[in-house]
Amino acid sequence: MRLVVARCQVDYAGRLTAHLPMATRVIMVKADGSVLVHSDGGSYKPLNWMSPPCTLREGTTEDGAVEWTVTSKTDDTLRILIEEIHADTRHDLGVDPGLQKDGVEKHLQELLAEHPGTLSAGLTLVRREFPTAIGPVDLMCRDAAGAAVAVEIKRRGEIDGVEQLTRYLELLNRDPALRPVRGIFAAQEIKPQARVLATDRGITCAVVDYDALRGMDDAEDRLF
Amino acid sequence: MRLVVARCQVDYAGRLTAHLPMATRVIMVKADGSVLVHSDGGSYKPLNWMSPPCTLREGTTEDGAVEWTVTSKTDDTLRILIEEIHADTRHDLGVDPGLQKDGVEKHLQELLAEHPGTLSAGLTLVRREFPTAIGPVDLMCRDAAGAAVAVEIKRRGEIDGVEQLTRYLELLNRDPALRPVRGIFAAQEIKPQARVLATDRGITCAVVDYDALRGMDDAEDRLF
DNA sequence: ACGTTGATTTCGTAA
DNA sequence: TTACGAAGTCAACGT
Numbered sequence: 064m065r066l067v068v069a070r071c072q073v074d075y076a077g078r079l080t081a082h083l084p085m086a087t088r089v090i091m092v093k094a095d096g097s098v099l100v101h102s103d104g105g106s107y108k109p110l111n112w113m114s115p116p117c118t119l120r121e122g123t124t125e126d127g128a129v130e131w132t133v134t135s136k137t138d139d140t141l142r143i144l145i146e147e148i149h150a151d152t153r154h155d156l157g158v159d160p161g162l163q164k165d166g167v168e169k170h171l172q173e174l175l176a177e178h179p180g181t182l183s184a185g186l187t188l189v190r191r192e193f194p195t196a197i198g199p200v201d202l203m204c205r206d207a208a209g210a211a212v213a214v215e216i217k218r219r220g221e222i223d224g225v226e227q228l229t230r231y232l233e234l235l236n237r238d239p240a241l242r243p244v245r246g247i248f249a250a251q252e253i254k255p256q257a258r259v260l261a262t263d264r265g266i267t268c269a270v271v272d273y274d275a276l277r278g279m280d281d282a283e284d285r286l287f
Numbered sequence: 288m289r290l291v292v293a294r295c296q297v298d299y300a301g302r303l304t305a306h307l308p309m310a311t312r313v314i315m316v317k318a319d320g321s322v323l324v325h326s327d328g329g330s331y332k333p334l335n336w337m338s339p340p341c342t343l344r345e346g347t348t349e350d351g352a353v354e355w356t357v358t359s360k361t362d363d364t365l366r367i368l369i370e371e372i373h374a375d376t377r378h379d380l381g382v383d384p385g386l387q388k389d390g391v392e393k394h395l396q397e398l399l400a401e402h403p404g405t406l407s408a409g410l411t412l413v414r415r416e417f418p419t420a421i422g423p424v425d426l427m428c429r430d431a432a433g434a435a436v437a438v439e440i441k442r443r444g445e446i447d448g449v450e451q452l453t454r455y456l457e458l459l460n461r462d463p464a465l466r467p468v469r470g471i472f473a474a475q476e477i478k479p480q481a482r483v484l485a486t487d488r489g490i491t492c493a494v495v496d497y498d499a500l501r502g503m504d505d506a507e508d509r510l511f
Numbered sequence: 512a513c514g515t516t517g518a519t520t521t522c523g524t525a526a
Numbered sequence: 527t528t529a530c531g532a533a534g535t536c537a538a539c540g541t
Contacts, residue, residue: 446530
């Protein structure tokens, strides 16, 4: 990892072209050759960057100015013209052990796949990620009467999710072997507008308690 | 801007919970208080971060270890436990003049507005950003027979874009003065699932060559 | 202030 | 390897 604080001008040409006027910024060069140009504000996204794999070449212009050229396989180029360097340090960071996440949609799907009855009494799982031409249905189930039930799972239930489930239901209900298929929209939190739209379309809403589900899972684990 | 290279452990709790084991990393603290934790790989995205507005509090644990706590208004917290500091520097960057871009969707729309015939032979422009109650249609055109055609433009064509165009078409087709209105889904690249959905709804897909369009435009400029 | 849309999105996972 | 959906997405723009 190399950290450079410098007054610089940056030009990118690739998917689009972008230009940064001369100003003082932080340039981060990672071990894999990728380059990030950060300002003192904004979000975690750099003003300009080059993703790996890429190569950095340090040169000088005909005027004698320092010029870095970063090029990728796909001919994208990032050109950094450096007017003045305020700091330039290198650090050996080693390999990072990586990030551990918890609480994302996938985990919620796993838990609901193991406990479909919490969505609606008597519900049983047919399969997860049930494939259709327009994408997989999160959970395909059957209710106590044997009728098909499509479940769409979100961390936060918004209108997009209801639209998605509606598309699946429309397609699935064309299949004589499955129909009638009803829908359940499951989320940790369901926005009022999404609930209204779902209800209007005959879709059941189910608010899921993630901690309770995880608790059920732990309880089961202890039995074995 | 403050740059710290340190052996640290990071824990985040907010929308999700995430944990980074003890390792050497770069911590970037921006002028607005936002914090980015970078490793020596990956892309421009930090391993962990806190977006502004937020406040950084430097403290010590009961064991005497250095502990930074970053909290946002929405109760998200980022806790950085620092074992050893390798470098700690501050730099005055000033306000950045900002990025200038060219080649994004807006430009694609401008080019297609000038050359609607590349989407479908005989197509002519009625107007760009044609207003409707649920938002503007990118291009409203007429075909050789005089029938209305709504065009939705994306850089990458995915299902969301088809949904958007479908909503417009549904609304436009309620207007006796316009109907029947057909749709064209134009993008530099169209995903298979989006194509399936579009075709199923009677929407034409058009793959657009941005460079070729730009070439046509340059050729025209030379005539004047 | 709030919602919608785009992005050099990046990232993970399944086919 | 590719393709697709999700993201602690972020940021810009219009209402």
